[in-house]
Amino acid sequence: MPTATAVPSALVERRLADPYPYFAWLRRHAPALREDKPGGAVVWHVSRYADVRALLSDRRLSKCPQRVPGYVAGPPGLNRHLVHADPPEHTRLRHLVSAAFIPRHIAALEPLIDTTVRDLIDGLDGRAEIDVVGDFAAPLTFTLICAILGLPERLNTDRTRRLLLATVTPEAAWPGPDADGTPAGLIGELIADKRRGGHSESDLLGALVSACGAAGGLTEEELASTAYLLLLVGHDTTMNLIGNGMLALLRHPEQLALLERERVPIRTAVEELLRYDSPVRDATFRVAAEPLTVAGERIEPGHIVSLLIGSANRDPDVFEQPDRLDLARTPNNHLALGHGTHFCIGAALARLQASIAFPSLLRRLGPVRLAVPEDELRWRPTRVMRGLYTLPVVRA
Numbered sequence: 412m413p414t415a416t417a418v419p420s421a422l423v424e425r426r427l428a429d430p431y432p433y434f435a436w437l438r439r440h441a442p443a444l445r446e447d448k449p450g451g452a453v454v455w456h457v458s459r460y461a462d463v464r465a466l467l468s469d470r471r472l473s474k475c476p477q478r479v480p481g482y483v484a485g486p487p488g489l490n491r492h493l494v495h496a497d498p499p500e501h502t503r504l505r506h507l508v509s510a511a512f513i514p515r516h517i518a519a520l521e522p523l524i525d526t527t528v529r530d531l532i533d534g535l536d537g538r539a540e541i542d543v544v545g546d547f548a549a550p551l552t553f554t555l556i557c558a559i560l561g562l563p564e565r566l567n568t569d570r571t572r573r574l575l576l577a578t579v580t581p582e583a584a585w586p587g588p589d590a591d592g593t594p595a596g597l598i599g600e601l602i603a604d605k606r607r608g609g610h611s612e613s614d615l616l617g618a619l620v621s622a623c624g625a626a627g628g629l630t631e632e633e634l635a636s637t638a639y640l641l642l643l644v645g646h647d648t649t650m651n652l653i654g655n656g657m658l659a660l661l662r663h664p665e666q667l668a669l670l671e672r673e674r675v676p677i678r679t680a681v682e683e684l685l686r687y688d689s690p691v692r693d694a695t696f697r698v699a700a701e702p703l704t705v706a707g708e709r710i711e712p713g714h715i716v717s718l719l720i721g722s723a724n725r726d727p728d729v730f731e732q733p734d735r736l737d738l739a740r741t742p743n744n745h746l747a748l749g750h751g752t753h754f755c756i757g758a759a760l761a762r763l764q765a766s767i768a769f770p771s772l773l774r775r776l777g778p779v780r781l782a783v784p785e786d787e788l789r790w791r792p793t794r795v796m797r798g799l800y801t802l803p804v805v806r807a
């Protein structure tokens with residue numbers, strides 16, 4: 412059985428910047444790779460599409476971090492949310508938020524997405540260098556999730572975003588000053604603000620505040636955790652799709668030209684950008700609740716199972732020439748938005764934002780190129796996401 416120590420060190424060293432050669436090695440030599448963590452925890456890294464897809468919806472895997480003693484799943488007081496829950500808690504928590512994200516409600520946000528995209532790009536007029544992530548993708552995606560949750564304008568700030576992102580990017584190295592305060596303090600402030608303002612149920616946070624304490628509703632800890640979760644994943648996902656996607660397009664000028672000339676439907680292109688450099692690289696926390704066998708390896712209860720979505724989406728058993736960006740690729744059964752009970756709640760929102768953002772950016776910015784050599788781009792060291800700190804471009 413190959414263990415983590417068997418992986419060629421050059422692949423490991425490069426995997427933050429480029430995980431794909433590492434993933435290819437895993438799929439070929441160790442489709443279920445065992446890693447023994449210093450504290451005694453065991454983590455299995457699963458890399459083939461068929462296994463990842465099956466395990467994303469396998470009830471023998473639990474999503475409750477409490478099953479692993481000492482495991483730190485996230486910031487204190489903010490961990491009781493649907494990503495870390497099994498049925499029936501998961502069903503209850505998901506039901507409370509899912510209505511806000513159904514396609515009909517999301518489609519109604521199109522005018523807001525249009526205006527936000529336009530205003531942000533207007534604000535870039537005359538700028539020689541633009542950071543696609545910080546100047547565009549971050550404020551766009553955060554504005555949208557703030558609107559859905561019903562946050563007051565004054566809290567839609569870089570400070571709020573930084574505090575949230577610092578919980579998943581330990582080496583906070585964003586450009587600019589650090590945000591002060593704690594994430595729990597911030598979320599407490601948001602909820603107190605909602606309560607003071609006489610919350611309405613027309614926004615999601617207002618509805619959650621109303622459900623707090625009611626039968627079948629939420630506890631205070633679940634309320635705070637859910638608000639934290641939605642604010643974080645509501646932007647630190649689509650933000651990375653826009654960043655990773657723009658980088659992929661800049662590296663493939665012939666594909667970029669297809670999009671510019673509208674030779675490929677934008678919805679199809681977005682699916683390929685989701686597959687090609689998946690913003691959620693590794694699925695969220697899962698632990699074996701029962702023994703199971705994966706790729707010939709026996710996984711014991713209490714072992715953590717990491718499902719490598721970014722690897723599954725490059726599996727040659729499923730995708731022809733998987734390392735090729737092909738914006739017209741159909742079918743495209745990628746797993747970038749998950750699969751099964753925990754399938755992404757924000758899928759319609761992410762797809763709509765991306766399908767408006769990419770064409771608008773390309774049209775309004777005109778030809779651009781990377782402002783720095785590619786190996787100077789800095790990828791964020793996070794457990795789940797794949798995304799850049801910044802994507803600086805200049806008009807070509």
Ligand code: HEM
Binds near residue numbers: 646750752753756
């Ligand atoms: C391109 C953007 C996005 C990508 C790639 C993405 C990806 C994913 C994936 C892979 C999962 C499943 C994780 C797992 O099973 O371990 C997931 C779940 C989830 N996503 Fe997204 N997501 C995106 C955007 C969003 C947005 C905009 C929201 C808005 C709130 C959102 C909210 C959620 C939530 C709440 C879950 C947990 C669902 C559950 O556990 O039942 N996502 N997402």
